[in-house]
Amino acid sequence: xxxxxxxxxxxxxxxxxxxxxxxxxxxxxxxxxxxxxxxxxxxxxxxxxxxxxxxxxxxxxxxxxxxxxxxxxxxxxxxxxxxxxxxxxxxxxxxxxxxxxxxxxxxxxxxxxxxxxxxxxxxxxxxxxxxxxxxxxxxxxxxxxxxxxxxxxxxxxxxxxxxxxxxxxxxxxxxxxxxxxxxxxxxxxxxxxxxxxxxxxxxxxxxxxxxxxxxxxxxxxxxxxxxxxxxxxxxxxxxxxxx
Numbered sequence: 001x002x003x004x005x006x007x008x009x010x011x012x013x014x015x016x017x018x019x020x021x022x023x024x025x026x027x028x029x030x031x032x033x034x035x036x037x038x039x040x041x042x043x044x045x046x047x048x049x050x051x052x053x054x055x056x057x058x059x060x061x062x063x064x065x066x067x068x069x070x071x072x073x074x075x076x077x078x079x080x081x082x083x084x085x086x087x088x089x090x091x092x093x094x095x096x097x098x099x100x101x102x103x104x105x106x107x108x109x110x111x112x113x114x115x116x117x118x119x120x121x122x123x124x125x126x127x128x129x130x131x132x133x134x135x136x137x138x139x140x141x142x143x144x145x146x147x148x149x150x151x152x153x154x155x156x157x158x159x160x161x162x163x164x165x166x167x168x169x170x171x172x173x174x175x176x177x178x179x180x181x182x183x184x185x186x187x188x189x190x191x192x193x194x195x196x197x198x199x200x201x202x203x204x205x206x207x208x209x210x211x212x213x214x215x216x217x218x219x220x221x222x223x224x225x226x227x228x229x230x231x232x233x234x235x236x237x238x239x240x241x242x243x
Contacts, residue, residue, distance in 0.1 A: 036100055038072045042087055043108040044169060048094070049087040050106040050113070051079045083134060084110060095134035105167035105174065105188075112188050114167060114174045117142070119158035123149060127161065128176065130191030138191025147198055151180040 036054035043049070053076060079085065083096030084106070094110060103116040111133055117126035123146065129139035142161050146152065153160045165176040172188045183197040 037102070038075060039102075040075070041104060041106055043106055043110070045108040047087055047108065048084055048106070048110045050084050050104060051075070051082055052100065052102075052104065053079065053082045055100050084113075097131070097134050107169055107172065107188060112172070114186075114188055116162075116165070121158050123159065125159075128174070128186070130174075130186065130188060132189070145176070145182060145184060146178050146180055147182060148180045153179055 036056070038054045039052050041050045041052070054072075078091050079093075080091065081093060081096045082098075082100070083093040085091065085093055099115075101115045101118065105114040105116075107113065113131045113134075115126075115129045115131065117128060120126075120142070123143040124141050127140045127142045127145050130137045142159060146161050149159070161178055161180075163177040163179045165174070167174050167188070173194065174186045174188050175184065176186075177183050181199050185194045185196070186192065187194050
């Protein structure tokens with residue numbers, strides 16, 4: 001067996017594998033969930049700022065632009081905990097949270113917040129949760145909102161369940177669409193479902209109801225025919241007994 005001559009360059013099989021990995025890396029990086037980052041979100045009226053500090057030792061792999069703060073380290077030095085602060089340079093939180101999420105919707109009242117769950121490959125993972133002054137009001141799992149996981153898009157290492165979302169601060173509602181056709185509207189103040197549309201579940205229930213109705217009619221009809229047959233047999237038996 002002849003050993004490869006490394007002085008002449010990389011053997012062609014290794015070169016092909018390396019080229020494939022380099023070409024596929026952007027796709028893998030795009031599909032992989034993004035790492036935690038430190039960021040903040042200012043309310044629409046500018047009065048409050050919600051600060052989200054990445055968990056761990058603070059060495060973020062990246063961060064979103066932070067107004068009036070040059071980098072993540074200075075933000076961590078200024079804000080001790082994740083939570084809501086007045087947007088006037090204050091570092092005293094109005095309320096704090098002990099969790100991390102890359103996506104939140106903060107209301108201008110400085111009280112209510114909706115948290116979107118992180119990408120996950122489990123149906124029992126958090127989908128969306130609603131908070132009041134940092135305290136959990138109501139939470140929903142992916143399996144609470146998705147009826148038919150088979151209808152969800154494939155090809156990602158995590159479940160692609162949400163198709164679209166909208167936080168309506170004027171009406172204090174949060175709406176979302178799932179990839180299996182469901183639509184929900186939540187009250188952002190309480191987290192309760194205000195309205196919902198689950199067409200596939202409704203259609204399945206309607207089809208099941210029709211099937212049960214047809215089966216019931218068939219059973220009643222067969223019972224009626226059986227009773228009719230029994231009466232006819234008894235009528236025929238009476239003359240024979242009298243004879």
